[in-house]
Amino acid sequence: MNTPRPTTGRVKEVTSLTNPIVKDIRLLEKKRHRDETGTFLAEGMKLIIDALDNGWTIRTLVYSKAGKGNDSVEKLAARCLAGGADILIVSEKVLGAIARRDNPQMVMGVFEQRWSRPDAIRPEDGDVWVALDRIRDPGNLGTIIRTVDAVGAKGVVLIGQTTDPFATETVRATMGSIFAVPLARMEENAFVGFAGMWPGMVAGTHLKGAVDYRKPDYASGPVLLVMGNEQAGLTDALAGACNVLIRIPQAGRADSLNLAIATGVSLFEIRRSALTLGEDELGEDEKA
Known part of the structure; x- marks a missing residue:
């Protein structure tokens, strides 16, 4: 007792x-x-x-x-x-x-420590969650948690064996956002089922993604952004759980971005898309 x-x-x-x-x-x-x-x-x-x-x-x-x-x-x-x-x-x-x-x-x-139960995640229109597949670097995880907080996303789902969000290095990198961003964890099989029940877009970043990350209509419902492991990217099972695979075009010799940066770029585009739609829906009197 x-x-x-x-x-x-x-x-x-x-x-x-x-x-x-x-x-x-x-x-x-x-x-x-x-x-x-x-x-x-x-x-x-x-x-x-x-x-x-x-x-x-x-x-x-x-x-x-x-x-x-x-x-x-x-x-x-x-x-x-x-x-x-x-x-x-x-x-x-x-x-x-x-x-x-x-x-x-x-x-x-x-x-x-505080964890959110996966079955307590009930996404609504405008909500954004980030799912991270086997993230290894505590600095990356802390930076992503801080970015999720900055854009007003709702939380982070950790998939499989990930670095510990409560490690001292991770907590430092969040700059306090660890206390503002809900965290949940799932094994890959459970996440595939979770993504299958998601009531909106499930977008995964992938080098073979056919869609420029600026093109999807992120404002059409809640968004689940799925980011792959730093070295290997998304597994085939997780890529298959997404209903759109996006890519961030590269202009230089580098063929990929740091995971935390790629997540930040994607999140701010999702946020920009939602804000733009909100402005478009305003009447002229409201804009004035």
């Missing part, structure tokens, strides 16, 4: 790297430990405030002793403490060891 969390957390000062709480937090560098605990580490006051504002659950707030007396840090600590989080006040040495880099942010937080 799970032990209920206390209604208010505890405050502790730590200077030793051998402290068991510090050792446990440092283990969050490893995916296995993140999976076992269902938690991950995020860095920076703005990210933590954004996460709390979006309803994410913080387990532990860690901040440097240099933050004691800082009004913003103290207010954040009080908010987390009242919500049941533990507060760990640590030395600069301990903070650097947890962050695993020089000059870390003054504040870090251990959060509970």
Whole structure:
């Protein structure tokens, strides 16, 4: 039986790297430990405030002793403490060891992971979701999550064995968008069935795509944009699950784009197409 969390957390000062709480937090560098605990580490006051504002659950707030007396840090600590989080006040040495880099942010937080159930995804007209097939690079994934947030898309579906969206490098690359973009995960077979039930366009980028990415009518319903693995692209099964295969024309010697850039180019074209249609549907009085 799970032990209920206390209604208010505890405050502790730590200077030793051998402290068991510090050792446990440092283990969050490893995916296995993140999976076992269902938690991950995020860095920076703005990210933590954004996460709390979006309803994410913080387990532990860690901040440097240099933050004691800082009004913003103290207010954040009080908010987390009242919500049941533990507060760990640590030395600069301990903070650097947890962050695993020089000059870390003054504040870090251990959060509970959050996943969306695939059966809870109910797309409506104008919605855009991105599906990523076996994405390997954490920087690419973080950048795509940030771009999805920037264009107002609804979420990301991870297909098969992908890099962990809650890895520290990925979280950093999202610049806080990890807390704003719903994430779901599926195996390939399940995704093929999911795509088959999609009530709008399922567009996959493919080097052999017959359609210029600027040509489809993306505003005709919800769009599911499917992007392939960095090296191999889409599998045959996933390409077959798309009802249109698009390509981004190349003018130079390079025959492909970085995955995050290709996703961004495609997403902004989908967004532009939808905005253009919205303007076309306005009456002259409304445009004025």
